Amino acid sequence: MLRPYGPVVRDDHPPFSYPDYRATVKRAPRSDLVSILQTLSETTGPGPGWSEVSEEDSDLTSNAGTGAAAIGERIIVTGRVSDEMGRGIPRTLIEIWQANAAGRYVHWRDTEFDAPLDPNFLGVGRCITDEQGDYRFVTIKPGAYPWRNHFNAWRPAHIHFSLMGPSLGSRLVSQMYFPDDPLLDHDPIYTSVPAHARERLLARYDRAVTEEAWALGYRWDIVLRGSAATPGEDGEG
Amino acid sequence: MRGPTPSQTVGPFFSMALGGAGDEKITPDDDPDRIVIEGIVFDGDRRHVEDALLELWQADRTGRYRHPDDWPGSGFAGFGRAHTDFASGRYSFQTVKPGPVPHPGGDEQAPHVSLIIQARGMLNPLFTRVYFADETPANGRDVVLGLVPVDRRHTLIAELIGAAVPPQYHFDVRLQGEGETVFFDF
Numbered sequence: 001m002l003r004p005y006g007p008v009v010r011d012d013h014p015p016f017s018y019p020d021y022r023a024t025v026k027r028a029p030r031s032d033l034v035s036i037l038q039t040l041s042e043t044t045g046p047g048p049g050w051s052e053v054s055e056e057d058s059d060l061t062s063n064a065g066t067g068a069a070a071i072g073e074r075i076i077v078t079g080r081v082s083d084e085m086g087r088g089i090p091r092t093l094i095e096i097w098q099a100n101a102a103g104r105y106v107h108w109r110d111t112e113f114d115a116p117l118d119p120n121f122l123g124v125g126r127c128i129t130d131e132q133g134d135y136r137f138v139t140i141k142p143g144a145y146p147w148r149n150h151f152n153a154w155r156p157a158h159i160h161f162s163l164m165g166p167s168l169g170s171r172l173v174s175q176m177y178f179p180d181d182p183l184l185d186h187d188p189i190y191t192s193v194p195a196h197a198r199e200r201l202l203a204r205y206d207r208a209v210t211e212e213a214w215a216l217g218y219r220w221d222i223v224l225r226g227s228a229a230t231p232g233e234d235g236e237g
Numbered sequence: 238m239r240g241p242t243p244s245q246t247v248g249p250f251f252s253m254a255l256g257g258a259g260d261e262k263i264t265p266d267d268d269p270d271r272i273v274i275e276g277i278v279f280d281g282d283r284r285h286v287e288d289a290l291l292e293l294w295q296a297d298r299t300g301r302y303r304h305p306d307d308w309p310g311s312g313f314a315g316f317g318r319a320h321t322d323f324a325s326g327r328y329s330f331q332t333v334k335p336g337p338v339p340h341p342g343g344d345e346q347a348p349h350v351s352l353i354i355q356a357r358g359m360l361n362p363l364f365t366r367v368y369f370a371d372e373t374p375a376n377g378r379d380v381v382l383g384l385v386p387v388d389r390r391h392t393l394i395a396e397l398i399g400a401a402v403p404p405q406y407h408f409d410v411r412l413q414g415e416g417e418t419v420f421f422d423f
Contacts, residue, residue: 007423012240013243013360014243014244014245014361016360021358022358024358025281026282026358026413027357027359027413029420030281030414031420034422035423036423038423039340040339041294041338042351044294044302044306049314050314084241086239095254095255096254105250105253107250107253109250110250124253160245160247160248160251168364171292173245173246173251189245198243200240201245224242
């Protein structure tokens with residue numbers, strides 16, 4: 001059954017070219033996108049099948065498998081994945097990656113920043129939303145790190161999130177940031193988002209998620225484009 | 238209505254999490270119907286893009302998608318991920334040519350695969366389609382190709398290279414400038 005969804009509202013997202021983020025200048029299309037009617041190729045997508053075959057791996061403080069804990073400020077990051085109508089999206093895969101507490105990624109290209117790697121931290125996790133669309137990771141608060149975009153360019157602490165969602169059009173890669181980070185207003189990747197929508201990228205401290213004498217809790221809800229529920233499967237309406 | 242979460246770039250380090258060796262093989266090496274779709278991703282200066290993520294989504298050889306809205310029981314995943322090579326910008330998928338899928342207008346669409354392209358320096362994903370040069374009659378009737386300006390349609394058509402086994406289709410992605418690939422909004 002075809003259930004086309006509304007068009008992308010470009011004002012909810014960054015522009016393709018945002019010269020303050022220099023790498024966008026030569027990687028942004030100049031021609032207008034060609035608008036097409038959604039067909040089965042667009043209203044379906046890899047999300048449901050990919051979620052089925054992926055395993056949950058949601059504790060980044062231990063999933064390096066060394067038997068020792070990762071170093072840094074242990075945090076819980078949780079939230080709900082829903083569609084634009086507010087309906088939770090159940091059983092959908094979330095993939096995340098991030099720097100360690102010192103601001104270093106476990107990646108062969110991350111060599112310029114002289115910060116230590118942590119042998120007990122990979123910085124990669126996967127999680128599948130529950131029946132309500134809720135997810136939960138345990139991880140380490142990532143550190144800020146420098147990049148070469150401009151003088152004294154430092155990325156604010158962030159966690160990369162990737163979601164397929166129910167259809168091709170619901171594909172989302174985004175970044176979650178932490179509240180009150182002084183680097184946010186100097187970061188062109190964050191400020192590329194139109195001002196009215198920026199706060200959607202900010203997690204908020206949540207005392208109810210925080211666990212006594214163990215870890216601070218942050219909540220970040222994610223809204224995917226479109227309408228998720230299939231007939232007869234509507235969640236909480 | 239709730240505002241969607243804004244898109245952000247995958248950045249330079251996505252390969253630690255998204256896809257790995259083998260994810261570009263959507264069908265196994267012993268599949269007699271297998272084909273290769275390969276090419277290079279270029280930026281607006283004609284330099285290769287050394288750190289792009291390409292995700293492929295397609296129907297199976299009979300034209301059915303593995304999805305709750307079509308045929309969830311299909312044994313063919315229809316999904317793959319490839320990273321461009323750092324030194325050359327080249328990507329490659331091993332898959333099968335999909336069958337035709339319906340168009341809401343009642344017509345059949347020509348065989349095609351969907352591609353999602355992301356990279357450092359791309360704040361949003363770009364969506365395109367790969368059609369096949371040896372499907373000329375079907376391509377000529379395709380409703381989506383018909384929406385593309387005539388002088389840009391060639392950017393969506395993969396050329397069959399030589400007579401290799403498995404058949405090899407070449408599809409470059411040009412993000413910007415002369416010969417810019419057609420990207421879709423839907």
